[in-house]
Amino acid sequence: MSDEGFNNRASEEETVDEFPPVDISQEETVDEIPPININEIDKTMIGADSGAEKSGNQPVGPSADKAAAWIGRQLGKYQITGLLGQGGMGVVYQAHDSTIERDVAIKLLPAELASDKKMLDRFLAEAKAAGRLTHPHVVSIHEISQEGDVYFIVMELMTGGSADDHLESIGPYSPLEATRIIADACEGLMVAHTSGLVHRDIKPGNLLQSKHGTIKVADFGLAKRVIQQSQQLTQDGQLIGTPYFMSPEQCESKTVDNRSDIYSLGATYYTLLTGDHPYEDAGSIVQIMYAHCHADVLDPRDVDSKIPDKCAAIIQKAMAKKPDDRYQTAEEMLTDLKAVETQSERYGDTKVLNQDELKDVSKRKNETSHLQGKIFNAVIFTVTFLLLTLVPYYFWTNREQHETTGQPSKASPANQPLAQGITADKIILGTSTAMTGANKELGSNMVMGMQACFKSVNASGGIGGRNLELIVKDDGYEPDQAHKNMHQLFEGDKVFAVIGNVGTPTAEVTVPYANENKYLFFAPLTGARSLRRDPPDRYVFNLRASYADETEAMVHYFVEKKRVSPDKIAVFAQNDSFGDDGFAGVAKALEKYKIQPENILRVGYDRNTTQITEAVKTIEQNQDRVEALIMVATFKPAALMVQQIKDRKLNIQVAAVSFVGSELLAQQFKEMGADYAEDVIVTQVVPYYLSSASGVLRYRAAMKKFYPLSKPGFVSLEGFLAAECFVEGLKKTVSSGEALTTENVIDSLEQIKNLDLGIGPIINFGPSRHQASNRVWGTILDKKAQYKELEMQ
Numbered sequence: 001m002s003d004e005g006f007n008n009r010a011s012e013e014e015t016v017d018e019f020p021p022v023d024i025s026q027e028e029t030v031d032e033i034p035p036i037n038i039n040e041i042d043k044t045m046i047g048a049d050s051g052a053e054k055s056g057n058q059p060v061g062p063s064a065d066k067a068a069a070w071i072g073r074q075l076g077k078y079q080i081t082g083l084l085g086q087g088g089m090g091v092v093y094q095a096h097d098s099t100i101e102r103d104v105a106i107k108l109l110p111a112e113l114a115s116d117k118k119m120l121d122r123f124l125a126e127a128k129a130a131g132r133l134t135h136p137h138v139v140s141i142h143e144i145s146q147e148g149d150v151y152f153i154v155m156e157l158m159t160g161g162s163a164d165d166h167l168e169s170i171g172p173y174s175p176l177e178a179t180r181i182i183a184d185a186c187e188g189l190m191v192a193h194t195s196g197l198v199h200r201d202i203k204p205g206n207l208l209q210s211k212h213g214t215i216k217v218a219d220f221g222l223a224k225r226v227i228q229q230s231q232q233l234t235q236d237g238q239l240i241g242t243p244y245f246m247s248p249e250q251c252e253s254k255t256v257d258n259r260s261d262i263y264s265l266g267a268t269y270y271t272l273l274t275g276d277h278p279y280e281d282a283g284s285i286v287q288i289m290y291a292h293c294h295a296d297v298l299d300p301r302d303v304d305s306k307i308p309d310k311c312a313a314i315i316q317k318a319m320a321k322k323p324d325d326r327y328q329t330a331e332e333m334l335t336d337l338k339a340v341e342t343q344s345e346r347y348g349d350t351k352v353l354n355q356d357e358l359k360d361v362s363k364r365k366n367e368t369s370h371l372q373g374k375i376f377n378a379v380i381f382t383v384t385f386l387l388l389t390l391v392p393y394y395f396w397t398n399r400e401q402h403e404t405t406g407q408p409s410k411a412s413p414a415n416q417p418l419a420q421g422i423t424a425d426k427i428i429l430g431t432s433t434a435m436t437g438a439n440k441e442l443g444s445n446m447v448m449g450m451q452a453c454f455k456s457v458n459a460s461g462g463i464g465g466r467n468l469e470l471i472v473k474d475d476g477y478e479p480d481q482a483h484k485n486m487h488q489l490f491e492g493d494k495v496f497a498v499i500g501n502v503g504t505p506t507a508e509v510t511v512p513y514a515n516e517n518k519y520l521f522f523a524p525l526t527g528a529r530s531l532r533r534d535p536p537d538r539y540v541f542n543l544r545a546s547y548a549d550e551t552e553a554m555v556h557y558f559v560e561k562k563r564v565s566p567d568k569i570a571v572f573a574q575n576d577s578f579g580d581d582g583f584a585g586v587a588k589a590l591e592k593y594k595i596q597p598e599n600i601l602r603v604g605y606d607r608n609t610t611q612i613t614e615a616v617k618t619i620e621q622n623q624d625r626v627e628a629l630i631m632v633a634t635f636k637p638a639a640l641m642v643q644q645i646k647d648r649k650l651n652i653q654v655a656a657v658s659f660v661g662s663e664l665l666a667q668q669f670k671e672m673g674a675d676y677a678e679d680v681i682v683t684q685v686v687p688y689y690l691s692s693a694s695g696v697l698r699y700r701a702a703m704k705k706f707y708p709l710s711k712p713g714f715v716s717l718e719g720f721l722a723a724e725c726f727v728e729g730l731k732k733t734v735s736s737g738e739a740l741t742t743e744n745v746i747d748s749l750e751q752i753k754n755l756d757l758g759i760g761p762i763i764n765f766g767p768s769r770h771q772a773s774n775r776v777w778g779t780i781l782d783k784k785a786q787y788k789e790l791e792m793q
Contacts, residue, residue: 109151137188139218160209178272184215186334193258202264203245244277251289259323266318274303341436419741421496430495432485433502435474449719452702464734482506504528504578523722536770543772544685551585553776557792558628566593570601573632582632616644631656639668655681663713669785677785684777694758
């Protein structure tokens, strides 16, 4: 069917606009349009029977009742091993590719498509376009092929089920879980829309979960042409498709664009939160479609009043009847979804407050303020009395002591006022890090490692009887937010110091703030030059080696051990200060080989995106001058780059700096196909987290005790060691008898000599040395995406 609408003159069908709500008591024809059953629609084959009758050909693809008969058959190089499901677009099987020992999903196209050449050609063109999409939140298409008269698509196998499965077996998601799922889907839609593809069938059943928990959008482009033809009522009133999630323009068969997917995503969000399908009470299929076009926009709070207002606002904007009133891009919607995710500011707190709960909090605050007012008046009276009686006594006795000894009295630390962030029983620290967005795992793992150390210290009595507390604020790896967080941490939360901040771009704005205000900035997760001045900034201390140290180790390994020509080393780097620092490190290391910076090929991508198309194209065009590629990137763009290099069979060795997020990179390769990981090098700034070094064993014991469900890793180990170094400085201050102030703790840190944490390098600080370690360790991934130690020297 064309995009002209339902008013096809040949069939004399009416448009949805002409179908008012039906009164069952007055309409004799209502029974001819049976109530919709979502399970039946999802399992209906598109024209599997009617297509064969019209063409006169016998279908060769599997029919619904014969789908299981294909199990055990060989389809090209694929052995079909099981039936995964069947729906409007065909039957999906699990299969095994013995060539590379990989399990895949295979979708066999329905007979109607295979028998209509024009339709098949258009369909395959769309499938090929979708196959070019490469993104961590899009189910990958590996191959589009034909075996005899059977056409099939080979896809990434997703074994974690769909969001629809969760709804059926468990029920609605929590607001935070639902928001994260829709945010992941938004990221997948962004890359598709940028490529000119409109999905047209977003629904819970097309949001699939990998075995590692990643949400990916399925069937990109696969439904586009088919829905255009089949989105109509048949003689018995059945609709092929899923009308619960169709946009108004789809229901009216008007031209659709990216904003149609936004509507469907909003409808899906509604279902994930409530467990109900949009407009499911409207009645027949036509009435559901009419409701999409004319009924009031849905409010999930009508189903569950505890759903947060922000979630409801996102749904209402995404599901606006007019496309111009919706989010205009998936990126706009993603921004609001991230705002919901960042409601929680303390690590581990996943509570998202609705409006009623916020009022309750405000009420409790008012009650508390009233009580505090009474207490305050009593305190003022008492303090005034004491001042009037004790102060004169203090000055009188102090004067007598001075006259006797000739020396002024020295107050003990116990008598001195406490510094900011120091209370009678706490030392309050802060961190601004990425807890949402592309690098959220780096932030959460860094925090987890630090907390494992702090919890261990607290369990042993704390620091001089004081427990360590960490306040975590999410900056999403964005500099502006990081700067706001620093101001809030020091001016609002009154923390003593910050520790473990993540990222170079964020450090570019937070370090100057710390230096200007004389706040201690300890062990950030970055190897940036700006934090390693000579002589060092007094208020900045680093644990890890610099990016210059890491890239120097890479260049040495490639040139001296792998015999790569120095002029054939290229750089893939993020387009910001992080990438600039890494590139500068490569350039400095290549100076000894007389390679000028302007002669080094550099390609890149923008921060918090995965748009690497131009970078890949440039590398492919210059493949004769690239034998090794150093990646100064985060894990998703890095994994995609490796995938593209290997898919194009380019003979290029690759290595990534530690900020890539080693465990996340390995997980990404496992989802793409573990064979992509083979021989990818990652430099590390801490030892291997599964080694038997004393410090690593201590770390793993703490992780097992306090975070038993979390796996050890390089980033959390770095967080643990950073916290241990800081704790050593606090202990030295307390043992010296000095008060816990910023200046005293810095002095104590600078006195740390020959500190052996059991990790290899001995840690030494000093007034001219604020760098704990310059050591770089090498690791390399095998074909199972598992890390092995690599000797790089």
